[in-house]
Amino acid sequence: MNKVFSKPKSMKNASTHYCPGCGHGVVHRIICEVIDELDIREKVIGIAPVGCAVIAYDYWDFDVTEAAHGRVPAVATGIKRVKPENIVFGYQGDGDLAAIGTAEIIHAANRGENITIIFVNNAVYGMTGGQMAPTTVLKQKTSTTPFGRDKKRDGFPLKVSELLATLPGVSYVERVAIHDPQHILKAKKAIKRVFQNQINGLGFSLVEVLSQCPTYLGHSAKEAVRWVAEEMIKEYPLGVFRQ
Amino acid sequence: MTKKVLMCGNEVLAEAGIMAGCRFYAGYPITPQNEIPAYMSRRMPEVGGVFIQAESEISAVNMVFGASLTGVRAMTSSSSPGISLKQEGISYLAGCQLPAVIVNMMRGGPGLGNIAPSQSDYFQATRGGGHGDYRQVVLAPASLQEIVDLTVLSFDLADKYRMPVMILGDGILGQMMEPVELNPKSIPQRCSGQEIQNPKIEKDWVLDGCKGREPRVIKSLLLGEGELERFNLRLQEKYALIKDKEVRYEVLYGDDSDIMLVSYGTTSRICRSVVERLRRQGKNAGMFRPISLWPFPERALKELAERVNKFFVVEMSCGQMVDDVKLSIECRKPVYFYGRTGGGIPTEEEIIGELQKRIDAGGCFTSIKYQAPSI
Numbered sequence: 001m002n003k004v005f006s007k008p009k010s011m012k013n014a015s016t017h018y019c020p021g022c023g024h025g026v027v028h029r030i031i032c033e034v035i036d037e038l039d040i041r042e043k044v045i046g047i048a049p050v051g052c053a054v055i056a057y058d059y060w061d062f063d064v065t066e067a068a069h070g071r072v073p074a075v076a077t078g079i080k081r082v083k084p085e086n087i088v089f090g091y092q093g094d095g096d097l098a099a100i101g102t103a104e105i106i107h108a109a110n111r112g113e114n115i116t117i118i119f120v121n122n123a124v125y126g127m128t129g130g131q132m133a134p135t136t137v138l139k140q141k142t143s144t145t146p147f148g149r150d151k152k153r154d155g156f157p158l159k160v161s162e163l164l165a166t167l168p169g170v171s172y173v174e175r176v177a178i179h180d181p182q183h184i185l186k187a188k189k190a191i192k193r194v195f196q197n198q199i200n201g202l203g204f205s206l207v208e209v210l211s212q213c214p215t216y217l218g219h220s221a222k223e224a225v226r227w228v229a230e231e232m233i234k235e236y237p238l239g240v241f242r243q
Numbered sequence: 244m245t246k247k248v249l250m251c252g253n254e255v256l257a258e259a260g261i262m263a264g265c266r267f268y269a270g271y272p273i274t275p276q277n278e279i280p281a282y283m284s285r286r287m288p289e290v291g292g293v294f295i296q297a298e299s300e301i302s303a304v305n306m307v308f309g310a311s312l313t314g315v316r317a318m319t320s321s322s323s324p325g326i327s328l329k330q331e332g333i334s335y336l337a338g339c340q341l342p343a344v345i346v347n348m349m350r351g352g353p354g355l356g357n358i359a360p361s362q363s364d365y366f367q368a369t370r371g372g373g374h375g376d377y378r379q380v381v382l383a384p385a386s387l388q389e390i391v392d393l394t395v396l397s398f399d400l401a402d403k404y405r406m407p408v409m410i411l412g413d414g415i416l417g418q419m420m421e422p423v424e425l426n427p428k429s430i431p432q433r434c435s436g437q438e439i440q441n442p443k444i445e446k447d448w449v450l451d452g453c454k455g456r457e458p459r460v461i462k463s464l465l466l467g468e469g470e471l472e473r474f475n476l477r478l479q480e481k482y483a484l485i486k487d488k489e490v491r492y493e494v495l496y497g498d499d500s501d502i503m504l505v506s507y508g509t510t511s512r513i514c515r516s517v518v519e520r521l522r523r524q525g526k527n528a529g530m531f532r533p534i535s536l537w538p539f540p541e542r543a544l545k546e547l548a549e550r551v552n553k554f555f556v557v558e559m560s561c562g563q564m565v566d567d568v569k570l571s572i573e574c575r576k577p578v579y580f581y582g583r584t585g586g587g588i589p590t591e592e593e594i595i596g597e598l599q600k601r602i603d604a605g606g607c608f609t610s611i612k613y614q615a616p617s618i
Contacts, residue, residue, distance in 0.1 A: 042454035057460045063450040066462035071305040078309020081293045107298035
């Protein structure tokens with residue numbers, strides 16, 4: 001019998017701890033497929049964030065470390081500067097990257113560090129129980145915006161890709177989504193590109209992945225996916241912001 | 244004989260770091276330690292190392308975290324307010340068992356304080372200023388020559404025990420100039436452990452890509468039932484070993500002193516002169532100088548308390564190390580304290596005057612003057 005689909009070599013044989021319908025599993029898998037396809041598993045050093053994806057190393061079968069909340073780009077800088085021959089990537093959520101770690105991401109990007117960042121934006125803090133994230137959209141209800149995000153009280157959704165695209169040190173920024181197979185394929189292409197950019201020494205590259213958190217959007221998996229496709233993309237348009 | 248050079252303490256420390264094999268430095272400007280990043284920015288490229296001026300103290304220590312996990316000897320430096328910011332990173336270094344050297348050239352606090360020398364971060368340094376059940380080795384040089392020796396030792400200890408090591412100096416040590424031999428001498432007197440000759444300690448835990456081996460994970464999150472408690476108890480075993488092997492101190496006139504001055508770093512230089520002056524006057528005074536502040540030389544002080552009648556602790560703080568002195572001797576003998584704070588530096592005359600006054604008065608010297616507002 002011909003095997004037509006199998007687990008990437010870079011992925012461990014583990015069962016998931018993520019909630020049903022969560023986007024992290026898809027993004028984890030895309031990263032593993034890309035690492036296999038580029039044949040860089042033995043060179044990769046990944047950095048897991050604080051948040052739901054902290055135990056990404058339970059799924060990734062290559063060298064991984066874990067950074068303090070928001071500090072992934074600083075840790076990645078330290079690794080890559082000492083080991084330019086390794087492929088260094090960080091995996092960050094919206095609270096990690098766009099709130100507590102804003103200084104780290106902006107300055108790593110501005111220095112043009114030759115690293116890869118996968119930024120998973122699901123518009124909410126997952127691990128801590130669904131609080132407002134910097135990327136929570138206006139009127140979105142969370143456990144700390146029970147009446148919906150109010151721009152006067154809570155400020156506006158932070159557009160990380162647009163912000164980073166203004167920096168001359170940045171080589172590539174793209175926003176993708178994973179709400180249907182077609183978009184998943186596009187997301188994979190973007191993720192492959194940002195790893196390739198690092199291999200080619202092009203400098204700082206980031207892919208923002210719009211993802212769904214059914215648990216804290218308070219939706220079914222199917223409804224959460226629809227919310228991303230119809231509501232979230234309105235606030236966060238897909239596309240390449242810098243190349 | 245090695246040629247002596249005249250440099251400021253901060254530069255001496257930076258060069259000693261290079262000599263020790265430090266090849267990664269990340270820092271952020273803060274007075275009075277700015278000569279360290281400036282020196283490193285010039286020197287690191289010459290030795291094939293990495294220098295980064297980070298966007299914050301937090302980033303600097305996390306860059307050191309990243310560099311260290313690849314196996315390179317890495318250092319960051321700062322002064323008191325900046326060291327407060329680094330505490331998060333230091334806790335993670337301890338939790339991930341990563342070696343790193345952190346330099347604190349202390350200045351006055353709390354808050355922004357001032358830029359004058361101080362010793363008021365003793366509690367933060369020796370108690371673990373970050374969160375969690377961890378320790379860091381803390382070494383306190385008192386001269387520029389000792390900065391050379393202890394900087395080299397710091398990197399060795401950090402690698403040997405896989406943990407953060409802090410060099411605790413102050414604004415005076417960082418700024419003053421003294422002739423030094425840039426050549427680590429024998430590691431200070433009465434070291435209870437063995438010197439480490441080979442700085443190239445085998446590191447079989449680093450992340451450098453999983454070529455030809457199983458993938459590795461460096462992390463501090465331990466969620467499994469009882470996992471963190473087991474890990475923390477293993478850390479405690481390591482700390483117990485360090486308390487046994489790595490205690491360092493100096494004693495001046497330990498055999499016949501009636502009163503022992505206890506001080507470290509810059510203050511010990513002043514106390515040394517005080518002791519020599521008192522000796523010339525025929526008074527039996529001596530000095531005990533902890534070199535490792537953690538592990539604190541508890542046993543040595545306790546033994547000394549068998550022979551010495553009184554202890555007089557001098558610090559550039561309102562009294563922090565004095566707690567460790569009392570704990571070490573289990574309050575068996577009177578312990579007096581004199582300190583200057585907020586950038587004040589005790590003079591010899593002041594110390595001798597206070598010594599006389601306190602001991603003649605025979606005891607407590609603190610009177611409560613502060614009145615809390617009524618609520």
